[in-house]
Amino acid sequence: MKDLDPTLYRQLVGSLVYLTISRPDIAYAVHVVSQFMSSPRTAHFTAVLRILRYVKGTLFHGHHFSDDSPLVLSGYSDADWAGDPTDRRSTTGYCFFLGNSLISWRSKKQTVTSRSSTESEYRALADATSELLWLRWLLEDMEVQHNSATILHCDNQSAIQIAHNDVFHERTKHIENDCHFIRQHLVRGTLQLSFVSSSNQTANIFTKAHLPGRFHALIDKLKLISTNPS
Template identity: 65%
Template sequence: MKDLGLVSYFLGLEISQDSSSYFLTQAKYTSDLLARVGLTDCKTATTPVDPQTRLTPLEGSLLSDATKYHQLVGSLVYLTVTRPDIAHAVHIVSQFIAAPYSPHYDALIRILGYLKGTLFHGLHYSAQSFLQLHAFSDTDWAGDPTDRRSTTGFCFFLDTSLIAWRSKKQTLVARSSTEAEYHALAHTTQELVWLRWLLSDLGVSPSSAINLYCDNQSAIHIAHNDVFHDRTKHIEIDCHFIGQHVTRGTALLLFLTFDKQTVDLFTKAHLPRRFSDLLTKLKLLCALPP
């Protein structure tokens, strides 16, 4: 083994650092991607997804050759390593990879247009952060116009540093917003338990329950009160799983209002102003070009 010094570039990741912070970006990777598909001079977009557009499987014309679509989606999936702002958009276009149509390709081009306008955006990590974990969980109930499945979104912060996130469609159709929220809470709690184990292995043992924020009062009441289970037998496993960790003191469920829900970025499309506010909460910043 050889000590190569401070890391500055690794597999497309650019890392800059000083005594107070670290900054991760994939600006060169993004620039190379735009050049490879001939979109260096493309029109920029303010958001990666148009809030007025709902993609469906059989709309428009089928692409005669889906190779380029597959390559772009794969490249964008890797780009989400430092660009959580496109996670939901990439989640959407990935659903049509088996048979992409023209509107799906147009959605890909919009993501690339957004990336061109935010080329030097990346994740900022403070070296002075407290090693205190907290999480946000949310869902977009029945948001898919085709199968009416909900989208789960969660994100984890170590103090002010974003360290984990997900945007994923739920496997089953939820019959109420509470059920959809509870499924999202179950997945978030599962990730929470794993991150606690990981931090413990690294010598950072949380001294108290990890704050888990949710904007659904009903879901929080169910986790704290067993009498609700009789009316929610179809989500009984999730109920017992979350309730168990709340009782053990692994997680502390806390309510917050919709306007303060940081993870909303991973569940649905937003207008530019709301989208910009959410980026600020995620500490997704723009670095000056080299």
């Protein structure tokens, strides 16, 4: 496939990046196409046009914020190990809910290549923990008090065990120290790690592409609804 003028591509992807502020359902797809801003090819333009067709067909999708939702923060953290075929880096995905309302989400390629799925999940947990701490601070600034640890769901038992274990095993010694601050906040009671099955992992939508049935099931978990204008 030949190289194309990147100007239009950059404009389209830039607009889609802006749209992800209110459309988490396209976050992963936009994350992928935004990696080819410098030299897009025909396949990348085709992917962008497919995203645009999806957006056109779901113009009235939006968040549902319940007025009786409890002000309790919770989150989901996930990673797709070596999902990028070009450099085998993993993708981090997380999302946070205040009660039943989605308030924060992210899809981002990890900066280093993980040696195992456990390492990629552990790195995703570290990123999610950073966001969790910021959200707790923001809510406290708005006088929303936290009476207990914030539950962060993860579908990798090994990553949870590493976070709880003070002993650094051979398989984890190469992980940078900045990832291990998760343990500090577990001890302090800021967060609580909870295992969730992959089928119930809401953050899965931010780490990989899905078939239509699974994709729409995850959209339902994000509390995205479609309302036609009156």
